Amino acid sequence: MEIIKFCDKDIIASYYKIDLEKYGSWLPYDPDFCIFSPEETILEPGYIVEYLYIVLSGDAYVCAPGDDGNELLHIFCREGDIFGNAEFFMEDHCFSLVKSLNECVCMRIHTKACRKQILADCRLLSILGYSLAHMLSSTARNNACNKFMPLDNRLASRILNVEKGGIYDKNLSYEAEYLGVSYRHLLRCLKYFVDENIISRQSKGIYRIENREALVTLKKNVESGIW
Numbered sequence: 001m002e003i004i005k006f007c008d009k010d011i012i013a014s015y016y017k018i019d020l021e022k023y024g025s026w027l028p029y030d031p032d033f034c035i036f037s038p039e040e041t042i043l044e045p046g047y048i049v050e051y052l053y054i055v056l057s058g059d060a061y062v063c064a065p066g067d068d069g070n071e072l073l074h075i076f077c078r079e080g081d082i083f084g085n086a087e088f089f090m091e092d093h094c095f096s097l098v099k100s101l102n103e104c105v106c107m108r109i110h111t112k113a114c115r116k117q118i119l120a121d122c123r124l125l126s127i128l129g130y131s132l133a134h135m136l137s138s139t140a141r142n143n144a145c146n147k148f149m150p151l152d153n154r155l156a157s158r159i160l161n162v163e164k165g166g167i168y169d170k171n172l173s174y175e176a177e178y179l180g181v182s183y184r185h186l187l188r189c190l191k192y193f194v195d196e197n198i199i200s201r202q203s204k205g206i207y208r209i210e211n212r213e214a215l216v217t218l219k220k221n222v223e224s225g226i227w
Helices: 006-015 085-090 111-119 122-148 151-162 172-179 183-195 212-226
Strands: 002-005 032-036 041-043 051-057 060-065 071-077 097-100 104-110 199-203 206-209
Touching: 051 111, 060 172, 071 122, 071 172, 085 111, 085 122, 104 111, 111 122, 151 172, 151 183, 151 212, 172 183, 183 199, 183 206
Parallel strands: none
Antiparallel strands: 002 032, 032 104, 041 097, 051 104, 060 071, 060 097, 199 206
């Protein structure tokens, strides 16, 4: 982890193309920036959490490590997502394992130094509460979908939720964990989408959306089947 003091915020904002004005509620608490390398552990179970983190750039993921060494993936964290807030409210140790998926830039607040001020800050508390509700809803929805819905429906929904400019290029090993299927099962479903001209394979692990309407129809089946 590389730590950069907030006095270098303009360099960070320019290099990573981050609009820091969106995070004004965090600025009065003397935050600093953390740059995590790919696959770096940010928080782990039992860890005493003294910071609130918000993702500014890159991706992280939250999972539960099993006794057999496997990880049960709960949710991905992208720009604007927060972690450490549950531990802040409960004043407890970390519950889950949080790792960076790629180079991940976070802003963090040292809560031990300003806990009373944060608890009196209605604007920041509202943001933290909304983030907790969003993560709980997303985790519950993902678990329900993984249990009840076919993979083609769930994969269509996933592609539409994370694509950028019509490109789906996420790490397929982690996507398989997130969707609750084997890596081979995921590849078979992607091949089916390619064969049906719903997506096209650009290169290894990179796909382009060719028939967005078909994906939208499959995604609607997920939404109607869960809610």
